[in-house]
Amino acid sequence: MIGLVVNPVAGLGGSVGLKGTDGLVEQARALGAVPHAHERAALALRQLPPDLPIACAGGDMGETSMLLAGREPTLVVGAAIDGTQSTAADTCAAVAALAAAGVELILFAGGDGTARDVCSTVGDTIVALGIPAGVKIQSATFAQSPRAAGELAAAWYVGRRRERVAEVVDLDDSGMAHGRVGPRLYGALRVPLGPGLVAGTKSPSNDEDQATVSGIADRVAERTQGTTLLLGCGTTLAAVGAALGLQTSLLGVDLVRNGAVVVHDGSEAELLAALTDDGADIVVTPIGGQGFVLGRGNQQLSPAVLRRAGIGRLTVVATPAKLAALGGRPLLVDTGDEATDSELRGWHKLVTGYDEETIYRVE
Amino acid sequence: MTAQFQQARWNEPLLSDIGTPGERGFIPSAPEAEIVARVPDTLSGIPASFQRAEPPRLPEVAQPQLMRHFMRLSQETMGNDVAVDFGLGTCTMKYSPKVNEHLVRLPEVSGLHPLQHVDTVQGILEILWRLEQMLCAISGLDRFTLQPPSGSAAVYTNASIVRAYHRSRGEGEQRNEIISSIFSHPCDQSGPYSAGYKIVQLYPGPNGYPEVDALKAALSDRTAGIVITNPEDTGIYNPHIKEFTRLVHEAGGLCVYDQANANGMMGIARAKEAGFDLCHFNMHKTFSSPHNGMGPAMGASGVREDLVRFLPAPVVEKRGDRFELDWNRPDSIGKIRSFVGNAQIAVRSYSWILALGPDGIREVAETAVLNANYLAALLREVPGMSQPFPTSNTPLEQFRWSLEGFKEETGVGSSDLSRNLSDYGLQPVFTSHHPYLVPEPITPEPAESFSKDDLDTFGNAFLDIARRAQADPDDVINGPYNNACRRIDAAALDDPDRWVPSSRAERTRNRTPVKGD
Known part of the structure; x- marks a missing residue:
């Protein structure tokens, strides 16, 4: 029925x-x-x-x-x-x-x-x-x-x-x-x-491809094995968690270290407290059709958290379907701190498949 | 304007479901007694494990029924000899002159065997060699192989040559990335990927082609090369292409030009002058051999002088007045396919180029570009039709435009409008490769062989369908009406459980298997 x-x-x-x-x-x-x-x-x-x-x-x-x-x-x-x-x-x-x-x-x-x-x-x-x-x-x-x-x-x-x-x-x-x-x-x-x-997404061909999602997840999991990892929200990043053999949160930000979830769906303060001088790889994906990767829906990844982890260690992942849905518009950051945003702006190498990266502009 | 086409509609069963057991289309005479005496048992030399216990379940059908079966199927298809067929942009459905079909049916061509001694095939070797010289002249590159049996195989060939080049310099491991662009043909990514490369994609900038700065961000000491089309699938030409090739060279990479479809360029601009080290042509897209429905084709791969040693073996060499096959190529990437290339395709393309000459080749490109721009002017009248990169330069031989506005207004999308073209005796128009960066896309490519009348017919039909959709969306969503079939179940295309690649698979999946399966 x-x-x-x-x-x-x-x-x-x-x-x-x-x-x-x-x-x-x-x-x-x-x-x-x-x-x-x-x-x-x-x-x-x-x-x-x-x-x-x-x-x-x-x-x-x-x-x-x-x-x-x-x-x-x-x-x-x-x-x-x-x-x-x-x-x-x-x-x-x-x-x-x-x-x-x-x-x-x-x-x-x-x-x-x-x-x-x-x-x-x-x-x-x-x-x-x-x-x-x-x-x-x-x-x-x-x-x-x-x-x-x-x-x-x-x-x-x-x-x-x-x-x-x-x-x-x-x-x-x-x-x-x-x-x-x-x-x-x-x-x-x-x-x-x-x-x-x-x-x-706007087009019939842009249906999210599950094989692409698992390809992205496997690549990120391989790349971040053994590092401390800040994992943002979304189904693609939940798939990364699964590829690491972990149950990570769908809606929140997690901190993963030594193959275990140290902070599950953490607040800004909890993430800051768990970060060490070694920093962390930060992995995020755009949420919704506007292309925000930071500053909307994941405010826990605050300028302070990003700096403590290392701004240069940000990886954006996205399925080609999500990028296509942007219709040529850039990805966006709005962390609330202009200095942080300006460091993040520019061309990023996105992980868009297991063996595929995409050069895309973040503004 | 009224629809003017009515296709045959047969309720034709599968070949395996017609005929009766024991029915035969042809019964060969029994071998003569003398032969039977000399070869008493033809099967004894074949090991038992290679022999079938049961005969294969081939269709058992008499000739007239068989003939009717295939004639009926042919009546239910569209094609260049039935319909105005320029909808399939990026693939170039140009006309293939019938005289070339007569040539390839001559016994001197149709009777060739690839294992003949070179002394007995001097004619076809000369044609292959001369065709190669023509492609060198058109591209500016130094040598070509005609071995790859398709455009994608040619891209794979070129990616393999790029790999061999870097290996020869001790950088094979380090340089593991190929840069491409999302509007290049998808084989420009899948070919290098199959050759073991990681792919770095470039997205279009505001003018529709990738930005120089994006390329700079992609380049590194891991860059093996770039594999792109230009103009891309959108028909938009990247005017910074020389800057692209310069930057890739500066980073230590090679530049590979996908010229499968060279219809907007040939005779006007060449790969060499744009700074490319390798390129390829699809004989069926550019040089008029038929597409052959995934059948034997030819993707000719060309390279500059210092990469010649990597070409697949054998290559045809002219020594004095004689043509030979050079197999002794220690640096070759090996073979992409057996032998030197599909002879019949080579003959058709050679004949086509010879008939046109250099001026004719240029005129083909100019006519193709003129046709595309004339058609664009007609389709601009469709309400809600938009040009996705309005600031871009004039499209060359094809264009990708969007019916997003039309869909928003009527609920009728580009694939609905396209499907209805067949009611007018026109081939439906191609939408786009995936993913759809341009929403509700169409990509027509009226190559040089279509007349102004053909273009007007197409433009008027498109406008008529758009008017019908505005008046009654369901009228168009439910069409076409005059075809062998109307709408197919697209969900099946994505479901391996519903694919049936052979009659044996069909029997195995849907019925109880029988002996011989």
Whole structure:
């Protein structure tokens, strides 16, 4: 059975020029925003075979889209929710109810905020796929279009079920107060694997290639064997940890020494305390579509930590898909310290495969 | 404009599924008694372990059914003799004159065997030698090998020569990096990679080609060389190419020019003057031999004087009036493939170059560039079509543009638009090699052999499809309508579990294996 949950207010903000909808629903409505998440979800539903069983959340969180698509739900979980009243908590509750009902794949219509809610509720225990309906779509958990979402879900359901791990990225609201808004990694979902369908990047050929990720991981692991290592966040760097035989954190910064994780998901202070005069190799990867490698989502790697480790020992790794998604824009650093940033700017030799490096500009 | 093409649509089974057991297409006469008497048992000389217990399960089909089968399949394909076929940019689908097909079917060519004594093949050796002289003149380099059977094999050959060169200087271990660019043909990375090199990639700068400073950042004492195309896949020419080759030489590396597709350049500019030490040409992309569907091809690798000793053996040498094969090449990288090159490809290319002469070769390049720029002017009218590097110079023989704006507006992408071209009797247009740096890309390459009418037909069809997509996106997303098949399941292309490379694999995977499998 496939489960459907729709964030009925997704995309509201964008239609009236807001940067998102999270916490801004009333403001968006006041500006005249009209919801369209139902239609986008219905478009995806129309791609599913007619006999495929579908469970959905009640009211505007699923049933309405089913009706629009002319589909009879196999099962409705939870009470009918009025779209004008729906909150993130409702999304989480609906996802939990669908999981409890035993769905094998959760289709969720929304944006990055919705992906976060799904991720925080089920993590990678159930396969999930986003129908793009929100304002912000930076996460690689969404199909390229509602139609593509339906096609990919159907192909996964009836075919050989292959999946990959995809990052959930959203704006980091904690930096808001300091004016340093940027993407942050919030976790990872297991999404159906199919060429040309999962977006997160702009093109069908730029699907993250698992073989490339393990190639990068093996190369970095070989190169840093025996050194002290500061490992940033993201699935690519989690793969580096795995290649070293370690369980490192997906969302945080780890310090690895003598083949063991010394600091797991450490704060700036913890990392500083664990660093010695020998410094450390620093390995980071861009998070989200803007190309930030330092200063967004990994502020623990502060100017002080970078200096203590050795600024010249920074290695940026990236899959060619991630670089392609930048559309020629440079990678970015914004550590908050101009002197540090200016030392980091310039041409870097990125690790982009087991035996492949890429010369790329950091600004 | 209305679609004007209707392709045959046959529900044709696999060859292994037609015919009946015992059916034969041809029954040879029994050997004569005298032969049977002299060779009583032909199998006795073959060890038992090499002999099949069961005969192979070959198709059992009579000739008329077999003929129909392949004719039907041919009716379900597109190609240069059926459709205007210039969509496949970077591959150059130019016309191959039929007169050259007559030449290669002459018994003097078709009856050749590569193991004949050189005294009996002076003619083809002379053609190989003369073709080599022509390629030297076109590139400015000193010697060529015609041995590599494809463009990628030629890149591998050149990477192997680069390695042999550094080894001969005691730097083989240290210099283990080859620099390339992401818009070069992917074999410029995979060829050196197969030869054991690490690859250092350059991304395009704001004008679409790599920046000199990026190259400087890539160079080190580990640099073995650079392997690039110019113009790259985008059709954009890097005007700093001499600075590139100078810097690579200064760092101790060699410069390898991928001129597989030399259609924008030949007769106008040469590898030598741009500072390259090696280059290669694809005979099918540039010199009009057919593509042959992954079949026998020729990638000619050329080198400057001091690298000649590394060329694969044998090479054709002219001694007096006589042509010989020189196998005694102690510094050679060895053989890339047996013998001296595909004779039929050489004959076609030799004939093509001879028919054109130096002025004609130049005119080919000029016409190819003119055609590309005329087509670009037509396609500029497509709403939402954009040129990804607007500040770049005029494209040469091909161009990679983006339909990202169109996709955002209509939800219809470049591959959807492209697919529908076949409804108009046109070959679909190539999108891009991977990864897609240019979103929603198209890469057409109207080589010299297409007329202004062909270009107009293509441009009008593209505009018509775009208009249809604006009016009704689903109309185009669901197309084409007049072809043997409409949309294929792209997911299968990425799933080894669903590939079936042979009828035996198909039987093994999908059915119970039978004896003889």
